[in-house]
Amino acid sequence: MSSGTAATMHPTSRGAAVYSGVRDAILRHALAPGTKLAEDELGGIYGVSRTIVRSALQGLAADRLVILEPNRGAFVAKPSTREAREVFEARALLEPKVAALAAEVAKPGDAARLRAHLEEEHAATRAGKDGEALVLSAKFHIGIAELAGHSIYTEFVRDLCSRSSLIIALYWKRRDTTCESHAHNALVEAIAGNRPQDAAELMTSHLVDLLSGLDLSQRPPGKTSLAEALRGA
Amino acid sequence: MSSGTAATMHPTSRGAAVYSGVRDAILRHALAPGTKLAEDELGGIYGVSRTIVRSALQGLAADRLVILEPNRGAFVAKPSTREAREVFEARALLEPKVAALAAEVAKPGDAARLRAHLEEEHAATRAGKDGEALVLSAKFHIGIAELAGHSIYTEFVRDLCSRSSLIIALYWKRRDTTCESHAHNALVEAIAGNRPQDAAELMTSHLVDLLSGLDLSQRPPGKTSLAEALRGA
DNA sequence: ACATCAATTATTGTATACGAAATATGCTTA
DNA sequence: TAAGCATATTTCGTATACAATAATTGATGT
Incomplete structure (x- = not known):
């Protein structure tokens, strides 16, 4: 029931599974902005090849939910x-x-x-x-x-x-x-x-x-990497 | 200078080439709505593998310029x-x-x-x-x-x-x-x-x-295949 | 001890190969 | 002759293998 914008995806049942799986995880805040989405890792989780994962990630990038950095991989988007x-x-x-x-x-x-x-x-x-x-x-x-x-x-x-x-x-x-x-x-x-x-x-x-309800003071969403993560999740 | 929405594409120089190539062709009406975009054909034209072509086609589908029909292929979109x-x-x-x-x-x-x-x-x-x-x-x-x-x-x-x-x-x-x-x-x-x-x-x-300037009377964009194509462009 | 640099490792980019589905073609039959 | 069916061909869906780039780690020199 959580079908996203299916038209943007390459039409494959398994591809749609990883697409909506990751999408829902992001939307329910189970995946934080900035999280790396490694292709092999996702492929292992969903039991599909990297080909499928890449297709799903591209669909998510079209929705602006993830960003694709060349030769670096996919990350959950961090809107400014x-x-x-x-x-x-x-x-x-x-x-x-x-x-x-x-x-x-x-x-x-x-x-x-x-x-x-x-x-x-x-x-x-x-x-x-x-x-x-x-x-x-x-x-x-x-x-x-x-x-x-x-x-x-x-x-x-x-x-x-x-x-x-x-x-x-x-x-x-x-x-x-x-x-x-x-x-x-x-x-x-x-x-x-x-x-x-x-x-x-x-x-x-x-x-x-x-x-x-938002705090949009000029805190840039800069490198949140470790310092913040370690003093409480 | 004809860079589309690059963020939606998987980041690859050659993939971007076929993406914007096909995109521009559609936008300048060199490719008519309904035209089939075969993967091998495009791959041959641009000298890239089907992998790249598929990525580009998915990006174009995200822009709603092409539609992807399961097990049938990609076609230039025909808006109703x-x-x-x-x-x-x-x-x-x-x-x-x-x-x-x-x-x-x-x-x-x-x-x-x-x-x-x-x-x-x-x-x-x-x-x-x-x-x-x-x-x-x-x-x-x-x-x-x-x-x-x-x-x-x-x-x-x-x-x-x-x-x-x-x-x-x-x-x-x-x-x-x-x-x-x-x-x-x-x-x-x-x-x-x-x-x-x-x-x-x-x-x-x-x-x-x-x-x-448009004629939006209820002519459905139905099968324009041959009959119309043969009696003039 | 710190910074710089080189080698290793891991991950992405791309091509190719194989299997499956759909379409097209040609044959059989009424 | 025309309709229906079986076969063949084309094209897509997916996995895997190889190549290239970036990140990490360890070593070296100041």
């Missing part, structure tokens, strides 16, 4: 503070529009699906599984775009949400993810009630809230 | 009329914003660069080289995004312009590309004059003009 700002600026432009579109076309069945999704999200949050809740939160935003029925916007939102996951991994400062759930609740209501204007405004303020 | 509409809707949302940003930050040197680019474009148009002019037109839009200094918007605009090239190849009905040049002229003036509002409005109307 500048890129972080740009991502949220783009989201602020796109997602209110998308939410309004979704509110225009939403039918009762759609609303039910969104509510069900939201319940999953709440459950994960209550269970304390933070990474899982984050993944579901992203899926919520993507689900709204799918509901809007606009494939291009959906691609863009998916892309931006993936990057946002990395950004949150790097720059999140707050501890409370509760406000998030409330904002999502209100959004669902506006969409289910076919109130585009409200949906757009709620999405805007939700994104502002998210951005305000 | 629905996708065409969505692409231009997304451009209508993004590019006016981008143009305004560019107008805010434009310095004299930037304006000069844009004007020089425009002159190239005019020259290509006058020389009757249609494909070349189209490529330059896309580069103009991308150049504005780069001027705006927003890497995410730039990526999106690049993506949308690439797809637009395919869309124009499939659905263009008009013959006059002159209005295009005039619109670009006016845009440069607004950007050079640091008038964001005007730049945004000019971009909007330019995109409306472009869209109106």
